[in-house]
Amino acid sequence: MNAQQDHRLCDACGEDRLVPFADLGEIPVLCGVHWEAHGDAVASPVGRMELAACPRCAYVRNVAFEPEKLVYDTTMDTNLHFSPAFQKFSAELVESLNDRYDLAGKLVLDIGCGQGEFLRELVHVSGGRGVGYDAMYAGVEGEQDGATFHAEFAPRGSGLPAYDFFTSRHWFEHIDDPYEFLVDLREQANGREVFGYVEVPDAVYDLATAGWEVIYPHVSYFDAYSLAMIFSRAGWTVESTGTLFSGMFRYIEVSANRPRSQGHAAYTGELPSLRARDKQLAAIAGFAERHHAERQRWRDTIARLDAEGAKPVLWGAGSRGVQFLTLADRELALAGVVDLNPRKWGRFLPVTGHRVEPPSTLTTLQPKAVIITNPAYREEIGKSLADLGVTAEILVA
Numbered sequence: 001m002n003a004q005q006d007h008r009l010c011d012a013c014g015e016d017r018l019v020p021f022a023d024l025g026e027i028p029v030l031c032g033v034h035w036e037a038h039g040d041a042v043a044s045p046v047g048r049m050e051l052a053a054c055p056r057c058a059y060v061r062n063v064a065f066e067p068e069k070l071v072y073d074t075t076m077d078t079n080l081h082f083s084p085a086f087q088k089f090s091a092e093l094v095e096s097l098n099d100r101y102d103l104a105g106k107l108v109l110d111i112g113c114g115q116g117e118f119l120r121e122l123v124h125v126s127g128g129r130g131v132g133y134d135a136m137y138a139g140v141e142g143e144q145d146g147a148t149f150h151a152e153f154a155p156r157g158s159g160l161p162a163y164d165f166f167t168s169r170h171w172f173e174h175i176d177d178p179y180e181f182l183v184d185l186r187e188q189a190n191g192r193e194v195f196g197y198v199e200v201p202d203a204v205y206d207l208a209t210a211g212w213e214v215i216y217p218h219v220s221y222f223d224a225y226s227l228a229m230i231f232s233r234a235g236w237t238v239e240s241t242g243t244l245f246s247g248m249f250r251y252i253e254v255s256a257n258r259p260r261s262q263g264h265a266a267y268t269g270e271l272p273s274l275r276a277r278d279k280q281l282a283a284i285a286g287f288a289e290r291h292h293a294e295r296q297r298w299r300d301t302i303a304r305l306d307a308e309g310a311k312p313v314l315w316g317a318g319s320r321g322v323q324f325l326t327l328a329d330r331e332l333a334l335a336g337v338v339d340l341n342p343r344k345w346g347r348f349l350p351v352t353g354h355r356v357e358p359p360s361t362l363t364t365l366q367p368k369a370v371i372i373t374n375p376a377y378r379e380e381i382g383k384s385l386a387d388l389g390v391t392a393e394i395l396v397a
């Protein structure tokens, strides 16, 4: 049998088959979950991560992804809102979207709304109405302050309210059938003029660096080219795309059923350049070797710091932190793991079983090295360490 026949057709461009380029082995499935019992944490499920790329559009996907392994529910905690840096970024985004899209009186869907912080703020600032969907939403369902929340996935086929605008932040990359999702969302607009804002991790960043953001819940990895490609193929008009948050996130703004006669200047109708795509294809080609080298380098670095008595700790037990621990500290050589989120304190992380402590424990521990996996939080963490009376070198993994 021809091996090529086994390869999945590209979700983004639909024109070529995905070619495997890096097998990361088995990694935690529930990287955003933390356990009360150590035994439950280390026995938590793992899944295989085998990255494959489209040679035509640079779309990347975990072709070993098994959707039935990953059940989203209210025990999951992927909340980024405990960070002041992320809150500030979100607040600025609310202002920007409201200024440009004039959302007063409009109906906004937030698909993958998390705990609803962003939608509540958007509705509050704009005077619009909001409907949020997320199987991980653990708050009160029903309407409050202009926003209605559903603790479930956004309905397919029909059942969405007559929306004017949709937002989806850090959810699109989790979907097993991203192309079908986009087609359905456009069809449910029923010919109305609608706009949308989607934010995902930027695959240029993820795949050009060590790859700590290559986590099981992320099925797809988009750069500018493949993100524009999948929206275009699904019948959306790409209005703009760019990076945010120190280059770690990528946004795309899209429209459907927009009357051409209005001659909006913002629309260029051009996909990101082939040069950007080629650069991403080069990053993909070097990923497996780079990823392996980074894993080894961090294992060696932690061992050296430990031997020097520097008591290295990891600050940040989010999904990136969990992936870092899985790949670089299986031996539990770190002196500790801390996180700002009180829901994680005293609990254990998946597979490796590291226990999460509050940052205040660092005052006693006095580590000389603090490892972070997210450069966007460097300044914020530096200030917190100063407040705690800790003098430590911050190392960005």
Ligand SMILES: [Zn+2]
Pocket: 010, 011, 012, 013, 014, 015, 016, 054, 055, 056, 057, 058, 059
């Ligand atoms: Zn493709």
